Every structure is written in structure tokens, then in C-alpha cells.
Amino acid sequence: MSGEATSGSEAAAATTTETDGVPGTVLVTGGTGLVGSRLLPRFVEAGIATRGLVRAGKQLPAGVEAVDGDILDPQTLPGALAGVTAVIHLAALFRTDDEAAV
Numbered sequence: 191m192s193g194e195a196t197s198g199s200e201a202a203a204a205t206t207t208e209t210d211g212v213p214g215t216v217l218v219t220g221g222t223g224l225v226g227s228r229l230l231p232r233f234v235e236a237g238i239a240t241r242g243l244v245r246a247g248k249q250l251p252a253g254v255e256a257v258d259g260d261i262l263d264p265q266t267l268p269g270a271l272a273g274v275t276a277v278i279h280l281a282a283l284f285r286t287d288d289e290a291a292v
Contacts, residue, residue, distance in 0.1 A: 215239040215273055219261055220280030222248045224289075229280070230254050243270045243281075 216233065220226040221242035233240040234253035241255040243266070250256045259266030261281050271277070 214275030215241050215255070216276045216278060217241045217243060217270055217274040218254075218278045218280060219243045220282060221250050221254065223280060223282070226280045227251070229278070241270065241274065243267075 216238055218226055218230060218233075218240060219242075221230050222244060226242070230240060230242065231251050231253075234251060239255075240253070241257055242250040243259045243261065244250055244256050245260050246258060248256075257266075257270045259270050261267070261279075
């Protein structure tokens with residue numbers, strides 16, 4: 191789906207893969223943030239099936255299944271979590287102009 195957001199029900203219907211002993215799909219929150227935007231391309235390169243929870247108007251890297259939602263809106267979470275075997279929660283409020291500090 192190349193970074194194009196889907197609804198929760200479409201995400202639930204998506205197939206998953208097994209890579210290096212990690213079955214299923216990994217859900218990443220905060221995928222558009224400072225850390226998540228660096229982590230997601232690495233997951234894609236490693237062949238890990240990855241889904242990102244994103245707010246409207248945000249884009250994720252190619253190869254990441256994007257699901258519209260918000261961690262502050264509980265109704266958006268069940269669809270995002272369907273079929274997921276692990277969650278990496280990176281959503282946070284963090285700001286710095288010094289990227290070397292990250």
C-alpha cells in the first residue's frame with residue numbers, strides 16, 4: 191500500500207508475513223516522528239511487515255502499510271491492531287533542532 195492510509199477494516203484483511211522468526215505484522219505508532227521516520231525504512235529493508243498508525247494528512251515511507259488513526263482516539267485502534275503481533279510505541283511530543291542529539 192506504499193504509505194497510503196487505509197481504514198481499520200482494510201488493515202484487518204491485510205495478509206502478514208514471517209521474516210527471520212518474527213511472525214505477523216509490527217504496528218508502529220509515531221512513524222512520522224523523529225525516531226519512527228528513521229526506523230520504518232529499516233524495517234522495510236529488512237523485510238518486516240510493518241503497519242503505521244497515522245493521523246490524517248501524514249505520509250509514511252513506501253512499503254509501510256498506513257492506517258488512519260490516532261492514539262488518542264480509542265475507536266481507531268482495534269483495526270490498526272488486527273493481525274499485529276508486536277507494537278512499537280514511539281508516539282511522543284519531542285522537539286529539538288539538534289538532530290545530532292537524537
